[in-house]
Amino acid sequence: MSIPADTVVSQLQWRYAVKKFDSTKKIDAPTWQALEQALILSPSSYGLQPWRFLVVTAADVKSQMPALSWNQTQPQDCSHMVVFTARENLDAAYLDNYIAYTESSRGLAPGTLAGFRKMLASSVESMHSHFDWNCRQVYIALGQLMAAAAMVGVDSCPMEGISAEGYDKLLGLSGSGYRTVVGCALGYRDPSDAYASAKKVRFATEMVLQRV
Numbered sequence: 001m002s003i004p005a006d007t008v009v010s011q012l013q014w015r016y017a018v019k020k021f022d023s024t025k026k027i028d029a030p031t032w033q034a035l036e037q038a039l040i041l042s043p044s045s046y047g048l049q050p051w052r053f054l055v056v057t058a059a060d061v062k063s064q065m066p067a068l069s070w071n072q073t074q075p076q077d078c079s080h081m082v083v084f085t086a087r088e089n090l091d092a093a094y095l096d097n098y099i100a101y102t103e104s105s106r107g108l109a110p111g112t113l114a115g116f117r118k119m120l121a122s123s124v125e126s127m128h129s130h131f132d133w134n135c136r137q138v139y140i141a142l143g144q145l146m147a148a149a150a151m152v153g154v155d156s157c158p159m160e161g162i163s164a165e166g167y168d169k170l171l172g173l174s175g176s177g178y179r180t181v182v183g184c185a186l187g188y189r190d191p192s193d194a195y196a197s198a199k200k201v202r203f204a205t206e207m208v209l210q211r212v
């Protein structure tokens, strides 16, 4: 079953970066489960999934976030605040684990993917920064989450206006091998949020899209 094309467009028109969430409204469990799967199912280059997603619903943690987010209130008022973190590196142990996990997931004998492992290692070695590359993967998950949220009528706000270091500290990430990259607040818009009715500003199709 697929979503009608015009529904996809109307839901993407409906979504906007929410400035004020209704703090009384929470995302119900089945809807949240679907959004979690949107995160887990995100594609990544080579399938390496160099991320961890922290889902923050604890009020005492969320209440500390505006001070670490240029006083933006979305992390506190939203239902679920997702903090996207990226791995600092792609070391041999990570690659080994990924290969072993893939082999066992697909019922392959250990060592079957040795050639792929070798190719991965050489590709990873040529990267100028593992962390930068991993951040790029994280943004794919961010986009997928926001699009999925729009499809199920959940509001969101992507948030780079946060102190990554401050979030790392708050969430105890030091020494974990992962660092905060970006956040996404999810929940339901407050009726007082004037941005909901602001005209969407997007370049005309012909300005950004070329048909070849």
Ligand SMILES: Cc1cc2nc3c(=O)[nH]c(=O)nc-3n(C[C@H](O)[C@H](O)[C@H](O)COP(=O)(O)O)c2cc1C
Residues within 6 Å of the ligand: 015, 016, 017, 018, 019, 072, 157, 158, 159, 160, 161, 162, 182, 200, 201
């Ligand atoms: C990576 C990223 C980071 C953003 N950070 C913030 C933010 O910290 N606070 C905020 O209110 N909006 C933030 N935005 C929202 C953008 O300003 C918004 O998406 C853009 O102006 C287009 O408007 P629309 O999403 O409402 O259509 C961010 C958007 C992206 C993609």
